[in-house]
Amino acid sequence: MTISIIGNSHLVALKLADGDFPWACSYFWSSGFNLRDVIVEDGKLVGGTKRLRRLLAEQSIKLGKNVQKEIELKTSSAFIVVGLGLSPMYLARAYNSVRLFNHVGRGMTVVSADCLEEILVAQLRSTTAFKIARLLRENCDKPIVVVPQPAPMETAKTAVFREAQQRRNVKLWQPLFDTDVGEMLMPIYVRALARAADYERLNAVAQPEATLTGAFTRVEYQHAPDDHKHGSKSYGAHVLGALKREIEIIGIEAPVLERSSSDSRSVPERGEVAPVRSSLWSLSAMAASLARMREKKARFLSRPR
Amino acid sequence: MTSPYVGLDARAFWRSAASDPARDLYRKKFDIHPRNSLMTAGSCFAQHIARTLRHRGYNVLDAEPVPPTLPEASASKFGYNLYSARYGNIYTARQLLQLLREALGRFEPQNWIWQKGDRYFDALRPNIEPNGLASEEEVIAHRKAHLEAVRSLLKKVDVFIFTFGLTEAWREKESGTVYPTAPETIAGTFDPEKFEFVNFNFNEIYNDFLLVRKIVQWRRPRAKFVITVSPVPLTATASDDHVLAATMYSKSVLRAVAGQLSKTFDDVDYFPSYELIAGHTTRATYYENNLRAVTADGVAAAMSAFVSQHVAEGSQHVPEEAQQVAGNARHAARGSRSHIGRKKDRDVVCEDLLLDAFSR
Numbered sequence: 001m002t003i004s005i006i007g008n009s010h011l012v013a014l015k016l017a018d019g020d021f022p023w024a025c026s027y028f029w030s031s032g033f034n035l036r037d038v039i040v041e042d043g044k045l046v047g048g049t050k051r052l053r054r055l056l057a058e059q060s061i062k063l064g065k066n067v068q069k070e071i072e073l074k075t076s077s078a079f080i081v082v083g084l085g086l087s088p089m090y091l092a093r094a095y096n097s098v099r100l101f102n103h104v105g106r107g108m109t110v111v112s113a114d115c116l117e118e119i120l121v122a123q124l125r126s127t128t129a130f131k132i133a134r135l136l137r138e139n140c141d142k143p144i145v146v147v148p149q150p151a152p153m154e155t156a157k158t159a160v161f162r163e164a165q166q167r168r169n170v171k172l173w174q175p176l177f178d179t180d181v182g183e184m185l186m187p188i189y190v191r192a193l194a195r196a197a198d199y200e201r202l203n204a205v206a207q208p209e210a211t212l213t214g215a216f217t218r219v220e221y222q223h224a225p226d227d228h229k230h231g232s233k234s235y236g237a238h239v240l241g242a243l244k245r246e247i248e249i250i251g252i253e254a255p256v257l258e259r260s261s262s263d264s265r266s267v268p269e270r271g272e273v274a275p276v277r278s279s280l281w282s283l284s285a286m287a288a289s290l291a292r293m294r295e296k297k298a299r300f301l302s303r304p305r
Numbered sequence: 306m307t308s309p310y311v312g313l314d315a316r317a318f319w320r321s322a323a324s325d326p327a328r329d330l331y332r333k334k335f336d337i338h339p340r341n342s343l344m345t346a347g348s349c350f351a352q353h354i355a356r357t358l359r360h361r362g363y364n365v366l367d368a369e370p371v372p373p374t375l376p377e378a379s380a381s382k383f384g385y386n387l388y389s390a391r392y393g394n395i396y397t398a399r400q401l402l403q404l405l406r407e408a409l410g411r412f413e414p415q416n417w418i419w420q421k422g423d424r425y426f427d428a429l430r431p432n433i434e435p436n437g438l439a440s441e442e443e444v445i446a447h448r449k450a451h452l453e454a455v456r457s458l459l460k461k462v463d464v465f466i467f468t469f470g471l472t473e474a475w476r477e478k479e480s481g482t483v484y485p486t487a488p489e490t491i492a493g494t495f496d497p498e499k500f501e502f503v504n505f506n507f508n509e510i511y512n513d514f515l516l517v518r519k520i521v522q523w524r525r526p527r528a529k530f531v532i533t534v535s536p537v538p539l540t541a542t543a544s545d546d547h548v549l550a551a552t553m554y555s556k557s558v559l560r561a562v563a564g565q566l567s568k569t570f571d572d573v574d575y576f577p578s579y580e581l582i583a584g585h586t587t588r589a590t591y592y593e594n595n596l597r598a599v600t601a602d603g604v605a606a607a608m609s610a611f612v613s614q615h616v617a618e619g620s621q622h623v624p625e626e627a628q629q630v631a632g633n634a635r636h637a638a639r640g641s642r643s644h645i646g647r648k649k650d651r652d653v654v655c656e657d658l659l660l661d662a663f664s665r
Contacts, residue, residue: 109369
């Protein structure tokens with residue numbers, strides 16, 4: 001029984017923590033929004049462009065055998081779609097033009113929580129994550145769970161950014177800096193996520209409450225000190241815990257595991273299919289790939305114009 | 306001596322005019338320039354007017370625009386895009402007058418926050434938040450913002466288009482506050498000690514509209530009015546009469562008020578949407594099978610008659626649908642059903658549909 005996890009860089013946190021996840025996981029990964037070009041062909045999720053096919057093939061060779069260049073839909077028991085634009089950023093964006101009555105200032109539009117939720121539902125459904133999930137849903141009846149990327153790290157509130165885009169992002173999030181405001185708004189976002197998923201006959205797992213402070217992710221779940229976007233291994237563990245509960249609710253039973261005294265890793269009991277572990281997954285390769293992307297971006301930004 | 310009827314236009318004679326009622330039934334009294342700021346309000350039929358004029362490129366004011374990225378389908382659910390502000394349906398002249406006076410600080414409605422379970426509703430526009438709001442405080446804040454929007458409209462309006470819907474209403478005995486729905490239809494609790502049924506008569510409606518005109522023209526002395534009567538029959542009556550008799554009474558009174566206003570004031574024009582849809586000549590073909598809801602053809606026929614008279618100045622656009630629909634109207638007059646747009650217009654938001662649900 002394999003669960004396919006599809007996503008962008010936000011999938012790393014889950015990968016880091018999947019040692020205790022009771023199901024075998026296979027990964028389908030490409031950075032940014034590359035996966036927006038996926039298609040289903042002959043019962044497989046594959047790149048819809050030459051470029052994406054090449055990228056996926058390269059990742060698969062580079063990162064290991066449980067990183068797939070394509071996913072055969074019938075071999076997966078469930079699909080998890082991570083990140084890919086699914087983010088509380090839409091909440092921040094909406095909150096720059098509308099406000100709830102208790103935060104409204106001069107010249108701002110007051111809306112009800114229901115109306116804000118409606119705005120978010122539409123926005124979330126337009127994300128790449130939902131497009132992929134919709135594509136999967138059109139082609140199979142297996143459980144599909146969408147998982148948003150984490151809210152920005154709380155360190156982003158005070159960090160000094162050199163890039164204009166990052167500074168704009170911080171400005172976008174400013175109305176949500178206040179923890180009380182964030183605490184009031186996040187449940188609306190979570191409801192919207194659930195409703196958006198429901199519309200498409202999907203399931204959703206929101207960011208675990210324990211990892212949040214207002215509308216930001218607690219610093220202890222930060223992937224790296226200068227990374228204000230990605231979650232750490234412990235963040236991934238929280239999400240996988242929530243996913244496990246969700247998958248069990250959907251009706252897929254977790255294989256019963258027991259721990260050997262010599263190995264902290266869990267092994268299947270009663271001859272169940274052993275979860276495929278990540279021995280061939282090179283986390284450092286993935287981290288290096290992310291670092292290369294960052295460098296490339298920095299080089300691009302520092303080019304003389 | 307010749308008869309005074311000799312030499313009159315063909316439109317004056319039933320035999321010649323009834324075969325093609327859409328043609329020449331409406332003659333505008335004044336021009337509406339595309340640059341004019343239009344404010345729309347009224348019963349649910351008025352939503353069609355606002356929508357058509359917007360699509361036609363008229364400058365329909367919108368003091369409470371749809372929040373960015375709220376999909377259009379959801380917008381009307383929250384009272385956006387229906388009228389020039391989120392006042393919801395305004396069925397009676399008294400309700401309109403009350404709103405304007407409240408916006409200007411001359412009236413304080415009473416007992417206007419109604420509860421349903423743990424949710425709170427603005428009883429003066431109970432349909433604009435389908436699930437109500439979380440607290441009384443929130444309802445008050447939303448109303449405050451709404452009244453500010455209404456005030457802003459009064460500073461800009463050039464042409465106010467209002468559709469009279471009903472003569473019947475429910476009001477609070479002590480303060481005279483009128484509501485668009487009876488308590489308990491959407492929210493609230495009906496207490497006969499507090500609330501009473503009222504069926505406004507000609508004089509009351511006429512005088513209420515005179516005050517509305519005065520308030521609007523106090524700020525915008527050149528403001529003009531286009532008034533219509535909704536062709537939609539009553540869903541229910543609390544008058545003790547049969548609902549058909551109550552409908553005929555109500556529409557007759559409203560039509561008489563509209564006629565009187567139009568005859569009296571140069572700045573008030575009556576647009577006969579009622580006649581175009583409910584008149585004998587259409588043989589009820591502009592109504593759905595329930596003989597209440599207006600078909601898309603009916604709306605198109607009425608609106609085409611309107612826009613054919615108010616073609617945007619300098620525009621080469623000839624309203625094609627006006628001709629097509631005129632043809633359909635001829636069909637209707639001959640007793641056949643028209644062929645275009647048979648689908649129901651489900652976008653119109655009517656509180657009184659709830660009454661229908663209650664009657665089952």
